[in-house]
Amino acid sequence: MHRLRGAIVPIALLVLWEILSRLGVFSAVVLPPPSSVAVKWVSGMVPALPHDPAQESYLSWLFSGEMPHDAVASLARVLTGFCIGAGLAVPVGLLLGTSDRLFSLFNPLLEILRPIPPIAYIPLAIVWFGLGNPPALFLIALGTFFPVLVNTIAGVRQVDSIYIRAARNLGAKPWTMFRRVILPAASPFVLAGMRIGIGTAFIVVIVAEMIAVSDGLGYRILEAREYMWSDKIIGGMLTIGILGLIIDGAMSRLNDHLLRWHRGLER
């Protein structure tokens, strides 16, 4: 009963929305009824052609609908850009976090660059990389880079000196110290940075797809606007929301697993 309570408000709103739309209070362009959004969403999800075993495997047929295709394209961009951004940010962050000299050299620059939203790089990204995937990946990587970098630096710098002392007492040399003490001690911060980073990457991918590429969920909802297909726009937004939820959920599960030793585990 308790679990159902959370469903009352959304369902009531959907019903109200449906009734108002059907009564003609809003036009179908301004706010299409939920039922037509649902129909459009399902038609986007299912494959356009019947399954032909000679042509393709069942799995690729299952994902051949327009919406799954776009979702996979967006997800692939997020993950590629994230890997590039985090892959650069973690080593740089470890270096800047460990060396006070490098930190004092580079920190002012970072402080200047960090507040610039990745979206502001769009014109420059197009000038540098043209259209297509390269500028999109650049923007996503950029959106990932700073949160991961800043958290990695903070993570390394806040490592409790008691662990360093204990490890030195047990005979740890610098490389062991780094690999088996500093790295794991900093990992909760690094992972928190990655979670923020992938959230940013997900925002950036939608914007990047609206300008530079010709598939993906961002492209699709902007395309639907050209034809005033509001039901398709809302359906696309719904998929974006679901995908974001899945990404954050997966990230959170990964966090819980990797940090199962950690005391202040957030749930």
Add this chain to the structure above:
Amino acid sequence: MQAEIVVAHASKVFGSGPGAVTALEDISATVPEGQFLCLLGPSGCGKSTLLNAIAGFAPLSGGRITLGGRPVTEPGPDRGMVFQEYALFPWMNVEDNVRFGLDIKGVPKADATVTVDRIVATLGLSDFRKRYPKDLSGGMRQRVAIARILALDPPVMLMDEPFGALDALTRRTLQDELLRIWAEFEKTIVFVTHSIEEALYLADRILVMTYRPGRLKRDIAVPLPRPRDTAAPEFNALKRELATLVMEEQTRFTQAERHGTTVD
């Protein structure tokens, strides 16, 4: 005399100029191999500073410390340290914490496993091998911390108020276990505490230190046989004598605190 610790004219000054604090002043003492020594005194008497200097964490401002004739210059596994805050690696389970020092030393895996098995059993941790420190009580954590240094079989164990954060009953259990380990493994132990009873219960010898600058106030041998009866008249006579000495310093500490001159 592989584990004899010699402290000769040790001094330590923190800071410089008018704000400088003399934590240790001209301390000399020899700890023979196999002795259980307690450093006793109020906060700010420099007992932890002296222990850290023996551990090699902080260089002295003057004087020298040798272990088995070799000068102490840096931390090393021959002087295993147990911290009040446990300092276990929270990302390693009990077994990996105990194995850590052996890994660093390059002990072959099979040999390390044998050692870990033995040490873990000695400290009654066999059922907790795969647990992480966050899932252990304070007493169990300190057992792991002791196991972690015992695995390396150091001649000297340095203990910085290791049982200070434990409740009274757990503390007594661990004190008894430490005495058993000390006897069984024949360690030299330097143990820092501000508890008079703890020092009397454990030590062969107690060095009472003065409040700032930290000097040796009294060097007392504890002739009582073990296991010690904390209610025995001889125990209490010594306790009274020590209390007088320590409280003189505690009073100086309290006065300094009131005048706002403590820096810790």
